[in-house]
Amino acid sequence: MGRGPALSLPINGHSGAEFRSYPRANPIFTFRAGHVLVSLTLPDRLLPDHVAFARALADQAAAYAAEVERIYRNGNTDRRTR
Incomplete structure (x- = not known):
């Protein structure tokens, strides 16, 4: 892809x-x-790809949350976007 x-x-x-x-x-x-x-x-008809996408979305959201928490815990709260 x-x-x-x-x-x-x-x-x-x-x-x-x-x-x-x-x-x-x-x-x-x-x-x-x-x-x-x-x-x-x-969509009206679910396919295995839809389940895979939902799982990948959940995994990536969890990884994002973990990284945000890690940065916050380390006191680096004034980060700039790239």
């Missing part, structure tokens, strides 16, 4: 993430940063 366009979103006090599950509808995972809103939901 090739690389496509990339988007970097600075996280601030107005950023957030939310998961909603519904009994008779597809779940929705939404995150926002500034004026950008991204929502992920499922």
Whole structure:
């Protein structure tokens, strides 16, 4: 798989993430940063690739959280983005 366009979103006090599950509808995972809103939901028919994507998303989010916590614990709270 090739690389496509990339988007970097600075996280601030107005950023957030939310998961909603519904009994008779597809779940929705939404995150926002500034004026950008991204929502992920499922197609009508699930495939193994959809499960793999969801697992990879969870793994990468956990890795991101661990790194943010590590940086915060080390007192390096004034980092600049590249």
